[in-house]
Amino acid sequence: MPQFLCNQSFKASLPVRSIEQSLAIAIQENKLNSLIYVVPTGRLVRFLKNEQTREYFEIHKKPIFNPNIYTLQSFIASCFDFLPNKNKFRIISESYQLALFEEAVKSADLQFFAGKEGKVSITTISRLAKLIYGLKEDGISPADIERDLNSENPNLDKARLKDVYNIFIEYQKLLAERFLDAPELLNKTIEYFSSGQSIDKRFPNNPKILFNGFSQFKPPEIKFISLFAKSSTPFAIQIDYSPDNGPLFSNLEDTIVAIKDAGFSLFEMEEQSNEKNIDAVSNSMFLRQNLFSGSKAKESKEFSKFTKIFSCQDKEQEVKAICKLVKELAINEKVELKDICILARKPEEYSSLFREYFADYKIAGNISDRFNLSESAIVTAIFSLLNIINLGYKRKDIHSALQSNFLNFNCSGEEAEIDINNMLSIAEQLRISGGNFYKGEYIWKTFLENRIKFLSDTIHEAKTTGQFDQTEIENKQRELKKVQKALEDFLKIHALLPKIKGKISPKEFNLIIKKEIIEKFGIRKIISNYLKELLTENNCKENQFEQAYKIEQLEKESRSFTAFLNLLDEMTAILQERKAREQFDFYELSERLKIAVQGAKYQIAEKHGSGVTVTSIEQIRGIPYKINILCGAVEKSFPLSYNVETFLGKELPDTKTRHIRSERMLFYQFLSNYSSALDSGEKQIYIFYPKQSEQELHVPSPFIDKLFKITTLEEDACFFDLTQQDSSAESNLPKWLNAIAGKRELAEFLGKKAYSDLSGNPFELGSDLIDFKDNYNYLQYYYSALSETQNSILEKISQAFIEKVNDLKKSTFSITQIETYRDCPYKYFSKYLLNFKEVQKYEETLSALERGNIIHSILYSFFKRIQKEQLESKETEILGEIKDWSKEIAAQVQLKREKFSFYKEILEDIAKKVFDASISDTPLQKLSQDIFFGTGKRPGYLEIWLNNEIENQEQSCGFLPSLFEISFNLPRIKNSLDISLDEELKIYGKIDRIDICTDGSFAKFLVADYKSSPHLPNTKAVVKGKSFQVPLYILAAKKIFNDYYGLASESEGGVYYIFFPKSKEKQEAYQYSKYLLMNKEQAIVQSKGLERTRDLLKSEEEAEQILELSLFFAKDIVKNISLGLYPVEPVDDNVCKYCSYSALCRIKEKHLIFEEEDESSE
Secondary structure (H helix, E strand, O other): OOOOOHHHHHHHOOOOOOHHHHHHHHOOOHHHHHHHEOOOOHHHHHHHHHHHHHHOOOOOOOOOOOEEEEEHHHHHHHHHOOOHHHHEEOOOOOHHHHHHHHHHHHHHHOOOOOOOOHHHEEEEEEEHHHHHHHHOOOHHHHHHHHHHHHHOOOOHHHHHHHHHHHHHHHHHHHHOOOOEEEHHHHHHHHHHOOOOHHHHHHOOOOOEEEEEEEEOOOOOHHHHHHHHHHOOOEEEEEOOOOHHHHOOOOOOHHHHHHHOOOOOEEOOOOOOOOOOOHOOOOOOHHHHHOOOOOOOOEEOHHHOOOEEEEOOOHHHHHHHHHHHHHHHHHHOOOOOOHEEEEEEEEHHOOHHHHHHHHHHHHEEEEOOOEEEEHOOOHHHHHHHHHHHHHHHHOHHHHHHHHHOOOOOOOOOOOOOOHHHHHHHHHHHHOOOOOOOOHOOOHHHHHHHHHHHHHHHHHHHHHHHOOOHHHHHHHHHHHHHHHHHHHHHHHHHHHOOOOOOOOEHHHHHHHHHHHHHHHHHHOOHHHHHHHHHHHHHOOOOOOOHHHHHHHHHHHHHHHHHHHHHHHHHHHHHHHHHOOOOOOOOOOOHHHHHHHHHOOOOOOOOOOOOOOOOEEEEEHHOOOOOOOOEEEEOOOEEEEOOOOOOOOOOOOOOOOOHHHHHHHHHHHHHHHHOOHHHHHHOOOEEEEEEEOOOOOEEEOOOHHHHHHHHEEEOOOOOEEEEHEEEEOOOOOOOOOHHHOOOOOHHHHHHHHHHHHHHHOOOOOHHHHHHOOOOOOOHHHHHHHHHHHHHHHHHHHHHHHHHHHHHHHHHOOOEEEHHHHHHHHHHHHHHHHHHHHOOOOOOOOOOOOOOHHHHHHHHHHHHHHHHHHHHHHHOOOOOOOOOOOOEEEOOEEEOOOOOOOHHHHHHHHHHHHHHHHHHHHHOHHHHHHHHHHHEEEEOOEEEEEHHHHHHHHHHHHHOOOOOEEEEEEEOOOHHHHHHHOOOOOOEEEEEEEEEEEEEEEEEOOOEEEEEEEEOOOOOOOOOHHOOOOOOOHHHHHHHHHHHHHHOOEEEEEEEEEEEEEOOEEOOOOOOOOOOOEEEEEEEOOHHHHOOOOOOOOOOOOOOHHHHHHHHHHHHHHHHHHHHHHHOOOOOOOOOOHHHHOOOOHHHHOOOHHHHHHHHHHHHOO
């Protein structure tokens, strides 16, 4: 029942029954050039051009020149092109508008939106830009806002409104009389043709102008349409409207009234039927009259024949179900993919999921999506280089640039490529973060050069004096090579980047981007090479969908690159015109370009007829899809929630009402699109919605309820709840829902059968489980290939593994290795046998490991110096027999309270040298030195330690530090001692310190270890076999005293000395030490006040038993290691929390499987 809003010239050209009929006649009579067709969307323009070209060729056997089909915006632009002064103006793109708005915000006097220091975030600017642009589209001017500001309306938020007004004014000033956005272009066109110039001059051939598919027009658009009211050019708007349709067409009704008031006539070409019998009413008419009528309508049974509604658990299940439906339609119902359209109110929420599952299910897709230019990999790479230049070579920017696949840093053809991992690792190690605050490139060069000099000098000095540890020297030589490589690579990057001196013009900036970045780093060549590689790949059936996906991704990046260049050129041209003689900082132009990019979007080309279309509901108007599938039909998404525009400071009249009407119209258009197929029953409608997403529960769209009320869909079992999916024969669910349709499902199917310990070949179950074409054959191929691969891998692993495990029987183990196996055997396997290295993370300040190394270096040097001086002054004497003078000398070191200042001076002098050798010259690392040395207001930890150590010695009952850093079973370390604890166990390590109390030939001792943290194991942990360091080191110390010092010895236990002690209470009391394996009978227990310690042992015999037990536990662990037993069995869940190897063992997934089994067994 088409109706027309038309001028008198169109009426005079009747008869015509519809615009479609006019088009058909024009094609038949070869008069397409006498028609101008205007439609709502660019997608419909492309579709109609393709269809008209095809139909025209079928009739006339020749191609047609570009048909006159436009969107409203492009039609207005074609009218603007007729203006004699059109070249006076430059049309700015939608992409560049954000940059202009940002400039307007900076110039505007803002009170409400200005944040700290008067700055406005880019997010706020973007929202303000969208608001003001929307006001312009609706025909609202600054003068209209000014009237509101001058009014006495108490409901206005005038602070917000004033800011919006000021930004609006500044934006209009920037446009001035030279630049046009789309609303200004429309205004200029209306202004020209309203000032005595007839619109007919634009159309000298007097064509018929036909508008079709519109449901409403904005006021400025109506003003433009009114130009044709008195025109001699035939002009008509076809509308699908009747007053009997009720509130559904309320917005259109308002539009019709406005256009009629402009001088147009409204009439229909066919007599309207007054038949009220539902059987005589078409499906599309039934929807118009009843969908949102509000009155009780007789239910239609027709919709049950072609409409199905599905509820799903979440979006992923929703997309999977839709993909299965598509394959069912394509394979079993022979529907062409081009006739299937998947729709969403917010398609951006689904596009990535459909891309993923289309690739997996091998479905050709045509996904319509607008991408943010700022998220393009190429654009990100370009800006990472700009950031390096502007922000002072920040490590994160260098990392980003080096990681990009679209930048070639080896463009000179040199053999040695940049070692990104090495460079960033060294930068982390030396705390080089870069940045202008830290002097950028100077810091990189200085720190790397200083480290090279330090390492070179250290190696040279050690070799010259002959006093060196071979392992340590080799480590330093390796580090030297790495630092030299890092410096070489940094200088290479520095040489490649442009050197900016002073201010530059926009044109020079454009040239730098294109020549010094895009060309020098080979971006165009990289894109071209990627395409060549893809096109030459083996295009077999198995990888053609993957190849298509890769090509689409490359096209996406290519389009983004083109969009970026266009935006760069536009920015350059606009700045050159506006500020021809002005020079800018490189940083300022970079930031302006960055803002413009943040406001830009781009699309990949639509592939007409190439697959399933995924798009928004607005984009399908007029395109005859036989299958319409709606997803995401939940409240707040469809209909979209109405949100009051709080930024404006006032609510525009009727906005909520118009919003609701628009949402209803969209749902109607989804249902009624391709109305002839809907009326004949050829069209199929599917509606899906998720019940939840992440932590939010969803309510079905109220539109679904409206549809239920006027149809018999519920009674006819056309609703399916997939969250209660049942694969039984009695289930009413469609069979295709349980089919295997993609590789991922095949893998899951295979895994479940394997996990269930299925006997024999799983394919004996029969191919009837696989519903779709080729899936059964693929599954057989997949299973056999997997079996062959697994067998060959197992054979190779077993041979290498057996050899390595056999060698372990003769190995020497560290305490860390033993405790790692005890915590988790699989972690030991991954770390020490597979040699998977944990990624070392460096903090901006000193890490715990670095602090520990510094502490050990300082205290070792301090005690050895004091020991030497006390030996020379005969304040102490050598203990035991000296069997080998090249080994460490045992001699007690006693610190005296009265020499505190002397010791402090020595301690700080040693610490300064250690710090000079160990840390970089950054402000954050200097803070670390302050912690050690203290400030004027508070003592440093060196002073606190010295106080604690003297007090400790005063209460120690004669136990004094005597041996320092005693290495054993480390042949590559100088002075290392060779000892054996047991025939079945050999360990290596380094005892930080041994405190001795002796009467000459007999020594009691404490094994001591320095720790930076107070969180330490206790005696209970030793007894349970959780901690091995103290007990095994005690056993090692006994052997050392006997074998190398000729001393009979007895252990008094172990002690941890805490360098960074935590206060026990709020007073100045610190926990300096923690003792373990002590018994109540020991004198030191009394002098230290440890009588109330909970884990004190009863006697020396009990301590010996625990030592034997620890030895037994350690031997058992080594035995399991040598037997190749590495199960995924952590000692408790805490071990897994911060484990770097959890991705390998997948312990979480294992727990989930067992949880599911437990639930199913219940």
